[in-house]
Amino acid sequence: MRLLTLDLLNPQLQTVQYVVRGELAIKAETYRDQLKSGGHNLPFDKVISSNIGNPQQKGLDQPPITFTRQVAALTEWPALADLAPGVFPADVVARAKGLQDEIGSIGAYSHSQGVPFIRKSVARFIEDRDGHPASPDDIFLTAGADAGVSLLINMLITDPTSGILIPIPQYPLYTATLAQHHGRGIPYLLDESSGWSTDPASISAALAKIKEDGTTPKALVVINPGEPHGRAADGRDDGGAREASNLHERERHPFTSFKKIVRDLNSPVPLVSFHSISKGVSGECGRRGGYFELTNVSEEVRALIYKLVSVGLCPPLAGQIGVDSMVRPPKEGEPSYALWKSETDAIHTALASRTKIMAQRLNALPGVSCVESPGALYLFPKIELSAKAVEVAQEKGKEPDAFYALRMLDETGICVMPGSGFGQREGEWHYRLTCLCPGVEEYVGKLERFHMGFVQKYGSA
Ligand SMILES: Cc1ncc(COP(=O)(O)O)c(C=O)c1O
Structure with a gap:
C-alpha cells in the first residue's frame, strides 16, 4: 500500500504562501498550549494574537453586537421567542419572523x-x-x-x-x-x-x-x-x-x-x-x-x-x-436602536483610541515609523534593522523582519506578522499588528520594552 505523498498532488499547491497562519502563528499556538499545561518557564503569562484580524478571538474581547446575535438565535431556533417571552425586543422578533418566512429552516x-x-x-x-x-x-x-x-x-x-x-x-x-x-x-x-x-x-x-x-x-x-x-x-x-x-x-x-x-x-x-x-x-x-x-x-x-x-x-x-x-441594522426609533448604537459607538471609539495611542507610541521609538490608520484594524510600522540583526537573521535562514517578530513572540507572547509576508519595498522591513488587544498601555509597554532590548542587543540601523 502506498501513502498519499506530495508528488501525487498538484505541484502549484506547494507554491502557496500565507504568512497570517504561518510559522509565527503555529509557534504562538505551541506557547499557548505550554501556558495551559502549567509546567513552563516562558517569560510571559499570555499569548496575544495580533497576527490576524479576528476581533472576537479569545483574549481580544470585541463583543458581538447584541442585535446580530439575537436575530441569529431566533432564526436558529424560532420557538425561543415564545419560550422566552419579553426577552427579545419586538423588532428582533419581527425581523427573525420575516427572515424565517423567506428562508424557512436555516438547515435547508x-x-x-x-x-x-x-x-x-x-x-x-x-x-x-x-x-x-x-x-x-x-x-x-x-x-x-x-x-x-x-x-x-x-x-x-x-x-x-x-x-x-x-x-x-x-x-x-x-x-x-x-x-x-x-x-x-x-x-x-x-x-x-x-x-x-x-x-x-x-x-x-x-x-x-x-x-x-x-x-x-x-x-x-x-x-x-x-x-x-x-x-x-x-x-x-x-x-x-x-x-x-x-x-x-x-x-x-x-x-x-x-x-x-x-x-x-x-x-x-x-x-x-x-x-x-x-x-x-x-x-x-x-x-x-x-x-x-x-x-x-x-x-x-x-x-x-x-x-x-x-x-x-x-x-x-x-x-x-x-x-x-x-x-439592515435597527433604525432610529426601533426598540433595538439605542443598544445597537451604543455598542457600535463603543467599538469604534475603542479602535480609534487604541490605533492612535499605538501609532503615537510606536512613532516615538528609535528606528520605528508608523502611518496612523483611520480606517482598519491594523497598523504596519516600519522598522529599521541594523546590519548585525540582518546578519543574524540570515544565519538563521529568516527574513530580518520575521526574525524580529519571532524574537518579539519569544520574549513578550505578542504574535505579529512580518512585513515580508505582505510584500514591501526591497531593503525595507515592517510588521503588521492588529489594534484589537484590550489594555493598550500594558500592550504597548511590552512592545516598547521589547524593541529597546532588541536595539540594545543588535544595535541601531
Ligand atoms: C483585504 C481582505 N480581503 C479578504 C479578506 C478575507 O476576509 P473574509 O473572508 O473573512 O471576509 C480579508 C481578511 O482580513 C482582507 O483583509
Whole structure:
C-alpha cells in the first residue's frame, strides 16, 4: 500500500504562501498550549494574537453586537421567542419572523446565489450608500469575502501568463490564490510616505515591467480600507472596494465606494466589489458571511458565475443572516436602536483610541515609523534593522523582519506578522499588528520594552 505523498498532488499547491497562519502563528499556538499545561518557564503569562484580524478571538474581547446575535438565535431556533417571552425586543422578533418566512429552516440549502430577500437588503444598502441603483441579481452572497475573491481569481486566470495587479503591501489572500491557480501577481507599490496612497505612476511602472515577460494583466485589486496598513482611500486616489463600517474616523475619512466612482463617471469599467461581516464593528469572522456585487459585467458572465456557485450549493445560512443584520441594522426609533448604537459607538471609539495611542507610541521609538490608520484594524510600522540583526537573521535562514517578530513572540507572547509576508519595498522591513488587544498601555509597554532590548542587543540601523 502506498501513502498519499506530495508528488501525487498538484505541484502549484506547494507554491502557496500565507504568512497570517504561518510559522509565527503555529509557534504562538505551541506557547499557548505550554501556558495551559502549567509546567513552563516562558517569560510571559499570555499569548496575544495580533497576527490576524479576528476581533472576537479569545483574549481580544470585541463583543458581538447584541442585535446580530439575537436575530441569529431566533432564526436558529424560532420557538425561543415564545419560550422566552419579553426577552427579545419586538423588532428582533419581527425581523427573525420575516427572515424565517423567506428562508424557512436555516438547515435547508438556499438559492445558490444567496436568499433573494437578503440580496434585496444588500441592494438597498448599496443604493443608500452610493446613490446609484443596485440590483439583487448582481449580488452573490458568499462564505466571507474570501470565497468570492478566490472564485473571481480562478475565473480570471486563463493561462499561466495571466496576471493580476496587486497592491504592495497586500493581504496575502490574493497572491496565495493566484499561486494556487497558476497565475501571476503583478505588484504595484503603495506610497508609505503619503500614508500608503496609490500613485497611478506605480501602476504604469508595474505594467511597463510586465511587457518584458509576456504577462497579460487581467484585473487590478484595490483594498479599502487598506490591508495591512489601514489606509482609507479618500475618493481622489484609489476609490474603494471594501466597506465603510471598518472606518472609525468616518467624519475625517468618509467612505467612497469604487462602485459610486464607476457610476458617477458613467464608466464602462467592469468592477467586482466585495464586503463581509468579518471585520469592523461586526467582527463575525467565524460566521463566514459576505457578498460581492457585479458592475458592468455581461449577462453571460453572470450566468457562468451562477453555474459555478451552484456547484457549492449555497453559502452558509448563518453567514447570510449575518449579512442581513449588517446591512439592515435597527433604525432610529426601533426598540433595538439605542443598544445597537451604543455598542457600535463603543467599538469604534475603542479602535480609534487604541490605533492612535499605538501609532503615537510606536512613532516615538528609535528606528520605528508608523502611518496612523483611520480606517482598519491594523497598523504596519516600519522598522529599521541594523546590519548585525540582518546578519543574524540570515544565519538563521529568516527574513530580518520575521526574525524580529519571532524574537518579539519569544520574549513578550505578542504574535505579529512580518512585513515580508505582505510584500514591501526591497531593503525595507515592517510588521503588521492588529489594534484589537484590550489594555493598550500594558500592550504597548511590552512592545516598547521589547524593541529597546532588541536595539540594545543588535544595535541601531
Ligand atoms: C483585504 C481582505 N480581503 C479578504 C479578506 C478575507 O476576509 P473574509 O473572508 O473573512 O471576509 C480579508 C481578511 O482580513 C482582507 O483583509
